[in-house]
Amino acid sequence: MKNEKLIKYEIKKKNDQDILCFNFKKYEQFQFQNVFNENTTQRSIFEHVAVPILDKFLHGINSTIFTYGQTGSGKTHTIVGSKDDKGIIPRSFQYIFTKNAAFESPEENEKISVSYFQVYNEEIYDLIPLKNSGPNKNMQSTKRVKFVVNVNGEIEFKNLNTVRVKNVNEALELFKSGNKKRIILSTTMNDRSSRSHCICKITYLNTNSENETILNLVDLAGSERISKNSDINKKTLTESRHINVSLLHLHRVINTLANGVSQKHVPYRNSIITLLLKGSLGFKCATALISTIVLSARSIAESVSTLRYAKDVSGVKSIIEEPKRSVRKRSLKLSIREKDLERTFHDGSGEKNIVKTERLLHERYAELSEKLEDIGHDIKKLQTDYLNIYDGMIPSRVMESGDRTSDNLKTTKDVLISANMALSVGDDKLSKSCQTMDVVATTESKSFTVIDDEKLIECVRNYPVLYTLKDKNYIDNTIKENVWKQISDSLGKTGQLLEFVGTYFKSSLSSNAGHVVVTTIFELEELLKYVPTNSNNCPITSNKSEYSLLEWF
């Protein structure tokens, strides 16, 4: 930036890494894989940062390269570049197609496809032009992308354009036309500031294993101090807030990952960008972050903050390393690999075949590693899937009924968690419970069937011992347990679940009055709306007919 006092710094080498030291004593030193200065060429950055990731991508590992830094620091310059000084994305297309042609026959190149989209104000917009959309460059010609968050907490696009590209020129054409639709604004910090996070997604379909591998090339919008733009209008303020909040959520996710907690507790769901990057920041993927900083004295606080962010990201590395394998498996893998390579040498088929064999082995290795890991995590996965089903239900229900209070939601969630705990006594029981609860997740709608409401109500009604204090056996838990068993047999459900449903409402709704049997546990949110503020007796005795979901005894 013009007339800005620049920060002095030096880059030292240590153990194959670079250390960035500012000539201000109060700032810490930052050690990274590479630190580049302002004279580094795009080509050099591509070779040092992108090529190792692209090689992993071509060997079947999902990969991501993303840029992070304050506004105007050079993120778009690095990842997109300009016509005469191409950045990582156009160079990646070139590299992928060149490498791919070396591995396989050219006609198989068509297995590469591209989508390009932007996240603007927490909505996703397609950057790949609609057919017949003409030369229009504004937002109206971009399509809002519909998506759902599936039971694994991942985004599934409904109408995102994904285009098969046969050669580098086709890929570059798409990319160029997409760039024209990016939302750009001239700010005091940058003449062409990106107001959205942009993701170029390259999918490589492996023709041998039919596996899809994904490469995300991400240009995040810049973090910015809102006060710097004095004449900021409402629209820009909204954009800035969305940008800053989403970056904050990304930071939280990264911090959580860096602290090595289980995947289940990582707060991906808080923003679109974290949901989108979910598969790119955890296990089994190769990720490179390029942090860009402004070397002016005025921006030192933001630069240091960016570097700390980058340091946190490098902490995630420990959990994205390939899972450890036993010595036996490792040596088996190596001996297979050596044997195959030897054979290739001996049949005299030349260098291209060796490269191909090596690649196939890599792919097979990645595939087997994945299977091994899956087997090892079988029991855990069952539990996680089960909890995710509930997790997935909560936000979608909230979206459907925006008027529900957060208190109700929290209580509901607590109930569901308790229900999970009650059900997950041991993996055997959990698996059995899942089956008997008929938790059916269809691929289309992810709908759930739990209990036949009418039947349950009818059954419970036949056993006053479950709900009438006056019944002489009311306090006899063994009798009640047997009753629950009989009911569950007749309904084909687990007694444990039914009992839990009944007991919960006995204790939570009223002190010593009668109690409720709920239609299904997923109706708890509905039910909790009617929890009485003053209930010495039944909460809804006066107008129970209004509430068809409940049956009151």
Ligand SMILES: Nc1ncnc2c1ncn2[C@@H]1O[C@H](COP(=O)(O)OP(=O)(O)OP(=O)(O)O)[C@@H](O)[C@H]1O
């Ligand atoms: N290494 C570089 N060499 C030459 N020009 C650069 C370099 N880095 C950035 N620039 C120039 O600085 C300006 C701002 O860069 P750029 O648009 O890439 O920033 P940004 O971090 O993407 O900003 P924002 O977050 O606001 O979108 C551009 O004109 C760009 O060409």
